[in-house]
Amino acid sequence: MIIDPSAIPHSKLHAWLQSAVIPRPIAFASTVDNQGNINLSPFSFFNVFGSNPPTLVFSPSRRGRDNSTKHTYQNVKEVPEVVINMVRYAMVEQVSLSSCEYPKGVNEFIKSGLTAIPSTKVKPPRVAESPVSFECRVRGVKELGDQGGAGNLVICEVLLMHVKDEVLDDQGRIDPLKMDLVARMGGDLYLRMQKEGIFVVPKPNEKLGIGFDALPKAVRESTVLTGNELGRLANVSALPDTTTIKEFQSQPSVQSVLQQGTQARHRLAQYYLRQGKTEEAWKVLLD
Numbered sequence: 001m002i003i004d005p006s007a008i009p010h011s012k013l014h015a016w017l018q019s020a021v022i023p024r025p026i027a028f029a030s031t032v033d034n035q036g037n038i039n040l041s042p043f044s045f046f047n048v049f050g051s052n053p054p055t056l057v058f059s060p061s062r063r064g065r066d067n068s069t070k071h072t073y074q075n076v077k078e079v080p081e082v083v084i085n086m087v088r089y090a091m092v093e094q095v096s097l098s099s100c101e102y103p104k105g106v107n108e109f110i111k112s113g114l115t116a117i118p119s120t121k122v123k124p125p126r127v128a129e130s131p132v133s134f135e136c137r138v139r140g141v142k143e144l145g146d147q148g149g150a151g152n153l154v155i156c157e158v159l160l161m162h163v164k165d166e167v168l169d170d171q172g173r174i175d176p177l178k179m180d181l182v183a184r185m186g187g188d189l190y191l192r193m194q195k196e197g198i199f200v201v202p203k204p205n206e207k208l209g210i211g212f213d214a215l216p217k218a219v220r221e222s223t224v225l226t227g228n229e230l231g232r233l234a235n236v237s238a239l240p241d242t243t244t245i246k247e248f249q250s251q252p253s254v255q256s257v258l259q260q261g262t263q264a265r266h267r268l269a270q271y272y273l274r275q276g277k278t279e280e281a282w283k284v285l286l287d
Contacts, residue, residue: 010064010149018044019186025057025251026184028095029154030109030116030124031075033165038116038125039071040108042087042095044150054158056134059151067148073141076154080138081122084156085130089192090179094129095221112224122160131167135160153221200276208238219285224266229273233281240283248283258284 005013018024027046046058060070065102073146076082087095091114098108109116115128119135126133136156144151167178170184176193191197212220212234220230240248257268265284272281 001154014064014149015186018184022185023183024185026087026095026182027056028087028098028127028130029058029060029072030083030085030126031072031081032079033071033075033104034078034125035105036123038107038109039075039107040098040112040114040127041070041072043072043178046084049155054161055139056136056156056158057153058084058156059153061152062145062148062150064148067146067205069152072132073152073154074104076138076141079123081124082136082138082154082156083119083122083124083126084126084134084136086132086179087130087182088129091127091129092182092190113272119160122198126162131164131181132174133162134158135162193257201277202232206235209237210239216285218262219266222266225270225273226264230271232273232278233285236278236282239286240279245283245286248280254284 003013003016004150009014024044025046027043029041029043038258041060043058043060045061046056049055049057060073072082094112094114098112098114100108100111102108102111108114108127109127116125117128119126122135126135134156136158139155139157142153142155144153153199153231155158167174169175169178176198177195179193181193183193185191212230215230215234219225219233220228225233252266257264269281269284270286272278
């Protein structure tokens with residue numbers, strides 16, 4: 001299927017985009033207007049875009065049905081400050097409730113039953129139930145258009161970060177499992193961050209991986225190893241030396257597998273890869 005954005009109604013395109021770009025973290029933004037009225041609303045067009053200065057960006061887009069702008073957008077234009085609160089599973093229904101289009105001046109903290117606590121450096125309050133909150137100065141708002149659905153990128157510089165002690169590990173770092181965050185999918189679907197969905201992909205960092213083109217032909221064309229597994233093999237910066245390979249392959253249990261042919265060799269390498277033992281996998285694959 002090919003979708004031409006200019007050839008379909010905006011409402012359909014919006015649904016396509018929201019279902020394809022997933023999961024999206026949620027910026028639960030608290031703002032105030034120049035009269036001091038508090039607003040609280042979630043936005044899933046959101047992410048972190050730099051650390052020096054620390055920068056978050058979210059977009060309270062224009063409404064597609066009538067081209068109106070949201071109270072959050074209006075507020076940050078009047079008072080260029082915002083608190084971005086992260087959303088955990090225990091509060092997601094209340095967060096959803098706060099997204100109702102209440103009239104301007106209605107305090108969604110009260111409507112949602114969430115707790116407002118004073119911020120340190122900015123006027124908007126933060127959400128007590130949130131595991132992490134960012135007090136931000138709005139450095140600018142980039143309007144991407146003047147029609148319904150157009151984004152309004154709110155560029156936020158983090159002035160202060162609040163992290164609950166309960167989400168820290170023994171080394172004082174954020175434990176993603178303790179955060180128990182949720183993300184938006186398409187339509188009414190959300191995603192809960194749980195252990196079963198978290199996996200490790202070693203980063204190349206300063207070292208260069210040897211690359212797919214350096215894989216032996218028999219390995220590269222394997223009918224057993226998957227693309228991810230070949231990628232893991234190609235991400236090493238150097239191959240084990242001949243002596244190490246021979247010592248490893250001299251083990252009776254390994255020898256018995258190698259004698260069964262290429263498919264058995266590749267299945268054994270796959271076993272090691274799935275155990276996170278990339279070097280052992282290479283020791284199986286190389287002669």
